[in-house]
Amino acid sequence: MENLKIAMRQVGAVLLHSTLVGMVFSHTVYAEDNWKLSLKNAYIDRDFDPEAVKDQGSWSQGVSLFYTSDYQKTPFDQLEIGLDASAQYATRLSSDKHVADSILPFDAQSKSQADDFKKYGGTLKFKYQDNVLRAGELWLDTPLTSVDGSRQLLSSYMGVNFNSKVNDQLGIEVGHVSRVSPRNEEDFVKFSYTQQGVKHKSDGLNYLDVRYKFNDALKGEYYFGNLSDLFNLHYVGLDHTFKLADELALNSKIKYFNAQDTGKAVHIDTQNIGVLETVKYKNHSLGVGFQQIIGDAYPLLDGFLPEPYFINWNVTGFAKQEEKSYHLVYAYNFKDHIPGLNTIAKYSYGDDIKMVDGRKNQETELGLIVSYNLQQEKLKGLGVQYMYVKYDVDHGNDFQENRVFLTYNKKF
Incomplete structure (x- = not known):
């Protein structure tokens, strides 16, 4: 707890040296002034079938405080200012497995998991009409930078971005992201990509994200990201x-990614095209998807940064060289029977994977998720989630994974 107190004092120092008052947190929406307290008890265990491979996982308790201000008026007409801050802390409750689990920081030299770790940051923001400029810690939702809440503490980014709501249809975001704080690290570090065992670093990401609403039924997005010294990424997505x-709808998603190296340090030439068709009827949702990697394996950045923009993003990625993958997902909301209870089942199959030695490979993954948010007034904000994953691969390591999250969120 001493580390948490230190982190809180450091965040407090930022606030004391500012003339701004009030903060609030949200990943993508900055609204009225409030605090958010989050508690997360996370048990994660990955059991590999080969006895020679060490099992991974840990049991940890996290406590996080997010504070985002409402905008305050300034002497300049229509220009408003605000300040946000965050402090996250987690402590390991389980014994040290002496293996990297992608959840807790790991010391490769001593082969030990950290007893605890913390994250903190602050964001200065300016608003003029429907335009917002932010500098500092960023919570981003783009093809290359998303917030990962799938383990314990949240990932975040450091940089500057500008959002403009041009009109009711068009929104534009541009930015420069200099650092990332991955889910299992304390500090903000440079982006990096490891190829053939060599880690290549980038001085930062420059990006443009354009979102357009053609009508109430059709939305489109174009994204361009330049990771200096690594690669350029183009993304186009349509959602209809x-x-x-009255209670029956068909949702169609088409997504295309194109990543090309900048010719300096790494070799990347890959495309990813995916289609997902989902039928929603009352509380039921049934989806069928196809995704194909054309060329090299898709470049997943170091730090376990996820790509949830993919049509088929799983625990194991399904983004290998020349891989074709198919998936079926079914979800049911029990709101008419047990309000707060939701279930999801997903099965994925990938084949035509090209391995380094020239062999073909195939993989399957089954995922089951059950989540329940308590509805009783005195227990509002309390939730539990269970996730089971079974992964099988022809050439590689099969595993089974269990995750249990007990969470509590309170705004005040």
Whole structure:
């Protein structure tokens, strides 16, 4: 707890040296002034079938405080200012497995998991009409930079970005991201990509994200990201919803990624195209998807940064060289029977994977998720989630994974 107190004092020092008052947190929406307290008890265990491979996982308790201000007026007409801050802390409750689990920081030399770790940051923001400039810690939702809440503490980014709501249809975001704080590290570090055992670092990400609403049914997005010294990424996505009846709708997603190296340090030439068709009827949702990697394996950045923009993003990625993958997902919301209870089942199959030695490979993954948010007034904010994953691969390591999260969120 001493580390948490130190982190809180450091965040407090930022606030005391500022003339701004009030902060609030949200990943993508900055609204009225409030605090958010989050508690997360996370048990994660990955059991590999080969006895020679050490099992991974840990049991940890996290406590996080997010504070985001409402905007305050300034002497300049229509220019408003605000300040956000965050402090995250987690402590390991389980014994040290002496193996990197992608959840807790790991010392490769001593082969030990950290007893605890912390994250903290602050963001200065300016608003003029429907335009917002932010500098400092960023919580981003783009193809290369998303917030990962799948383990314990949240990942975040350091940089500057500008959001403009041009009109009700068009939104534009541009930015420069200099550092990332991955889910299992304390500090903000440079982006990096490891190829053939060699880690290559980048001085930062420059990006443009354009989102356009053609009508109530059709939305589009174009994204361009330049990771200096590594690669350029182009992304185009379309999302269409066709209402078939009062409680029946068909949602279609088409996504295309194109990553090319900048010719300096790494070799990357890959495309990813995916289609997902989802039928929603009352509380039921059934989706069928296809995704193909064309060329090299898709460049997943170091730090376990996820790509949830993918049509088929799983625990194991399904983004290997020349891989074709198919998946079926079914979800049911029990709101008419047990309010707060949701279930998801997903099965994925990937084949035509090209391995380094020239062999072909194939993989399957089954994922089951059950989540329940308590509805009783005195227990509001308390939730539990269980996730089971079974992964099988022809050439590689099969495993089974269990995750249990007990969470509590309180805004005040």
